[in-house]
Amino acid sequence: MVSSDQLPKNYDFAEVEERWRNTWRDEDNFFDKNSKKPQFVIDTPPPYPTGNFHIGNALNWCYIDFFARYKRMKGFNVMFPQGWDCHGLPTEVKVEELNHITKNDVSREEFRKMCRELTEKNIAAMRITLRKMAFSTDWSNEYITMTPKYYSKTQLSFLRMLASGYIYQSEHPVNYCTRCETAIAFAEVSYDDRETQLNYFDFDGVEIATTRPELLAACVAVAVHPGDDRYHKLKGKSMKVPLFGHDVPVVQDEAVDPAFGSGAVMICTFGDKQDVHWWKQHNLDLRKAIDRQGKMTAIAGKYEGLDTTACRKAILDDMKAKGILHQQEKLAQRVGTCWRCKTPIEILSERQWFVKIKPDEIQKAAHQITWYPEHMLRRMENWVDQMEWDWCISRQRIFATPIPVWFCKKCGEMTVPDEKDLPCDPTLTKPKHPCKKCGSTEFEGEVDVLDTWMDSSISVLNVTSWDGNGNPPYFPAQIRPQGHDIIRTWAFYTILRSVALTGSKPWDQILVNGMVLGEDGFKMSKSRGNIIVPEDILSKYGADALRQWGAMGAATGSDIMFNWNDVVAASRFQTKMWNITKFALIQLEKGGFDKNTPITALADRWLLVRLSDTIEAVSKAMEEYQFDVALKTIREFAWDVLADNYIELVKGRLYQQDGSRAGACLALHTAFDSLCRMLAPFIPYFAEECYSYLNPGQSVHKQPWVNFTYDDEAARTEGNTLVQVVSEVRKYKHDNNMALNAPLGKVTIYAPHSVNDEGDTGRAINADVHWRTDVAKLDRAITDIEFNRSVVGKTFRKDAQTFMDAVKALSPAELEKPPKTIKINGVETPLPTDAFAPKFSYMEEGAKVDVLTVSDVIVTIAKKE
Numbered sequence: 061m062v063s064s065d066q067l068p069k070n071y072d073f074a075e076v077e078e079r080w081r082n083t084w085r086d087e088d089n090f091f092d093k094n095s096k097k098p099q100f101v102i103d104t105p106p107p108y109p110t111g112n113f114h115i116g117n118a119l120n121w122c123y124i125d126f127f128a129r130y131k132r133m134k135g136f137n138v139m140f141p142q143g144w145d146c147h148g149l150p151t152e153v154k155v156e157e158l159n160h161i162t163k164n165d166v167s168r169e170e171f172r173k174m175c176r177e178l179t180e181k182n183i184a185a186m187r188i189t190l191r192k193m194a195f196s197t198d199w200s201n202e203y204i205t206m207t208p209k210y211y212s213k214t215q216l217s218f219l220r221m222l223a224s225g226y227i228y229q230s231e232h233p234v235n236y237c238t239r240c241e242t243a244i245a246f247a248e249v250s251y252d253d254r255e256t257q258l259n260y261f262d263f264d265g266v267e268i269a270t271t272r273p274e275l276l277a278a279c280v281a282v283a284v285h286p287g288d289d290r291y292h293k294l295k296g297k298s299m300k301v302p303l304f305g306h307d308v309p310v311v312q313d314e315a316v317d318p319a320f321g322s323g324a325v326m327i328c329t330f331g332d333k334q335d336v337h338w339w340k341q342h343n344l345d346l347r348k349a350i351d352r353q354g355k356m357t358a359i360a361g362k363y364e365g366l367d368t369t370a371c372r373k374a375i376l377d378d379m380k381a382k383g384i385l386h387q388q389e390k391l392a393q394r395v396g397t398c399w400r401c402k403t404p405i406e407i408l409s410e411r412q413w414f415v416k417i418k419p420d421e422i423q424k425a426a427h428q429i430t431w432y433p434e435h436m437l438r439r440m441e442n443w444v445d446q447m448e449w450d451w452c453i454s455r456q457r458i459f460a461t462p463i464p465v466w467f468c469k470k471c472g473e474m475t476v477p478d479e480k481d482l483p484c485d486p487t488l489t490k491p492k493h494p495c496k497k498c499g500s501t502e503f504e505g506e507v508d509v510l511d512t513w514m515d516s517s518i519s520v521l522n523v524t525s526w527d528g529n530g531n532p533p534y535f536p537a538q539i540r541p542q543g544h545d546i547i548r549t550w551a552f553y554t555i556l557r558s559v560a561l562t563g564s565k566p567w568d569q570i571l572v573n574g575m576v577l578g579e580d581g582f583k584m585s586k587s588r589g590n591i592i593v594p595e596d597i598l599s600k601y602g603a604d605a606l607r608q609w610g611a612m613g614a615a616t617g618s619d620i621m622f623n624w625n626d627v628v629a630a631s632r633f634q635t636k637m638w639n640i641t642k643f644a645l646i647q648l649e650k651g652g653f654d655k656n657t658p659i660t661a662l663a664d665r666w667l668l669v670r671l672s673d674t675i676e677a678v679s680k681a682m683e684e685y686q687f688d689v690a691l692k693t694i695r696e697f698a699w700d701v702l703a704d705n706y707i708e709l710v711k712g713r714l715y716q717q718d719g720s721r722a723g724a725c726l727a728l729h730t731a732f733d734s735l736c737r738m739l740a741p742f743i744p745y746f747a748e749e750c751y752s753y754l755n756p757g758q759s760v761h762k763q764p765w766v767n768f769t770y771d772d773e774a775a776r777t778e779g780n781t782l783v784q785v786v787s788e789v790r791k792y793k794h795d796n797n798m799a800l801n802a803p804l805g806k807v808t809i810y811a812p813h814s815v816n817d818e819g820d821t822g823r824a825i826n827a828d829v830h831w832r833t834d835v836a837k838l839d840r841a842i843t844d845i846e847f848n849r850s851v852v853g854k855t856f857r858k859d860a861q862t863f864m865d866a867v868k869a870l871s872p873a874e875l876e877k878p879p880k881t882i883k884i885n886g887v888e889t890p891l892p893t894d895a896f897a898p899k900f901s902y903m904e905e906g907a908k909v910d911v912l913t914v915s916d917v918i919v920t921i922a923k924k925e
């Protein structure tokens with residue numbers, strides 16, 4: 061134990077946190093491939109390297125670090141890797157901004173290099189925040205998806221799934237962002253409510269309503285409901301498209317709503333998902349009216365080259381001029397938009413690469429995983445259930461994993477590289493073998509690149525050492541922690557890819573965390589100005605306070621509203637804990653106890669049984685990832701049980717110089733040591749600092765999780781009584797304007813059981829305390845009457861005094877059980893039940909005493925005169 065004069069008066073988080081950060085060694089958190097311990101591999105989310113580790117990340121990582129540290133203490137060989145999901149559009153946009161260029165101003169390779177450099181810089185900045193927050197990252201298992209080492213695995217996974225038929229290319233309608241100029245997956249479509257205009261116009265004699273007149277050039281059919289009598293005559297006919305003049309067939313389909321507009325609708329390629337459905341169903345033509353830049357194509361005739369908005373206006377003007385536009389009305393509409401740039405998506409038919417979605421095998425694997433909280437599984441089920449299209453994985457961008465495929469210039473045959481030649485960029489290299497089909501050596505490399513989710517959805521395969529040969533050695537991982545906002549992307553794609561590549565579920569468990577909302581309850585955003593930056597909290601209150609906020613903010617899985625008060629409360633708890641620490645260390649330093657000291661005093665037994673209860677509850681909560689419950693239970697024990705009750709109760713005994721203090725010292729040591737260990741996963745700096753004073757040279761993070769049980773039912777109930785008695789007597793002193801340490805005379809406690817308190821009660825309340833198990837023999841007398849002035853005044857007004865005199869004249873028996881009426885000025889007057897109460901005084905063995913009742917215990921106090 062360290063000398064108490066070395067203990068600083070106040071806890072200086074900035075000094076302590078920096079000192080331990082510089083002391084801890086990375087190696088202590090490395091996953092040990094040769095270990096005999098059970099493995100606990102975490103499929104950590106690889107954040108996008110924006111340069112700022114945001115508060116949502118911080119919450120997510122707090123959860124991960126809580127259980128990573130807990131599992132290490134529980135004897136697991138833990139892998140807490142750190143990945144970086146680098147590819148994607150935001151970095152491309154940032155590079156363009158920073159360098160004042162567009163991606164077409166430099167070569168693809170030059171542009172990629174600029175993206176890589178920016179990413180490296182951003183990762184370096186984010187690593188610093190991770191370290192400051194004391195996350196016990198396994199830096200030996202860091203991975204960066206843009207490095208050849210990683211993306212060759214992405215390419216290998218692509219080739220494997222291509223070979224097994226999971227991946228195919230095809231011309232198929234896909235969601236397309238014309239601003240980002242790339243296909244996007246359904247999971248990347250967000251929906252916005254907008255107001256649009258519904259236009260009714262004459263379509264070859266039939267009225268049709270449309271919100272997208274600019275798609276007239278892409279009209280391929282008119283659809284009506286088969287039961288709609290109005291259109292029987294059109295069955296099997298064709299109609300002429302206004303303004304464009306091409307003929308389109310009339311088709312009948314149950315999905316047409318006869319009550320909407322005129323009951324006839326036009327089918328275009330493609331206005332929405334329904335159009336795609338009808339197009340397939342009725343085997344219709346394909347007319348592409350919009351190109352990848354969102355401009356009208358040649359089939360739009362004189363409108364060619366216009367963007368869709370200008371084209372819409374021009375067509376409506378022409379309709380008006382021709383007199384075929386009947387009516388226009390406002391319509392509320394949900395529009396699918398690009399999740400990154402909010403541009404309304406178009407559905408374009410393009411040659412793209414797809415991953416087959418097999419809902420049944422994904423559902424099966426999802427059900428083999430334990431979900432925390434359980435209800436998050438429903439979100440996955442719902443998403444899989446509504447899947448209609450396969451996953452479009454090709455993107456028309458640059459900073460991404462290249463699709464390792466060439467096409468023969470002569471015959472079009474596809475060629476792929478040998479696996480040993482990965483990674484490969486087909487735009488820079490040529491295949492090593494001539495075309496299998498025609499022998500040509502002229503090839504064209506695929507310029508499309510892979511969706512970023514193709515990189516990150518093999519994170520679990522990467523960390524479990526997948527190399528394509530059978531199941532990886534550490535697969536499946538034990539847990540996937542992630543936010544609920546990416547269940548339909550990252551969780552979904554990971555399950556899909558694991559099943560496709562290994563045949564099994566990726567993890568045993570998934571832990572889903574909520575989102576962090578601003579102090580105003582809204583999603584944090586620049587425009588609202590409600591963004592909280594972790595670095596801000598770190599500099600004002602330190603990492604441990606921020607981590608406590610993360611644990612206590614809400615139940616796991618719920619969204620958390622950020623609140624500075626929670627951070628302040630966390631820092632206040634540390635101040636309280638520091639005071640407990642100083643007291644405990646000073647007492648323990650005096651020595652005089654060992655592990656074999658018998659524990660006999662009720663207060664000591666009570667502390668240990670309450671500690672045992674606390675450990676059981678905290679361990680259970682940790683197993684179930686209920687961090688709010690765990691930390692709240694620890695805080696209550698430290699604050700209420702230990703500091704406010706136990707220490708106050710045994711202070712007197714600890715100050716004595718005889719052997720009676722040994723039991724209290726052992727109990728205090730046990731509680732303090734346990735607290736350090738239970739706090740270690742939550743507030744690693746603070747716990748380490750306290751523990752280092754208790755056990756110089758040892759780290760709390762290398763200790764096993766606290767394993768202490770103490771079974772003593774009598775101590776629990778009797779100890780609770782003891783604590784209540786002391787607190788009632790203190791309250792009594794306060795009510796009687798006495799100092800808390802004022803001497804009290806003789807106090808007799810009549811309890812149903814005998815108590816060995818080793819004098820603690822007497823010292824705690826400064827009285828001559830006698831515990832007895834017999835029944836108190838008290839004589840009671842009424843000494844005074846307490847009137848309720850407001851009732852008396854209101855009821856009796858000018859007769860108040862007369863009333864009070866009449867009450868005083870009642871017999872003691874009547875005062876205890878008042879009559880219904882009372883005579884005032886000769887009149888029987890109703891007596892309000894709450895007008896007065898008799899005050900009793902008690903005599904015990906001939907002396908006057910005050911009496912307190914604490915549940916089934918009677919306490920008599922014979923005051924010192």
Ligand SMILES: [Zn+2]
Binds near residue numbers: 238239240400402403
């Ligand atoms: Zn976009």
Ligand SMILES: [Zn+2]
Binds near residue numbers: 470471497
């Ligand atoms: Zn060929």
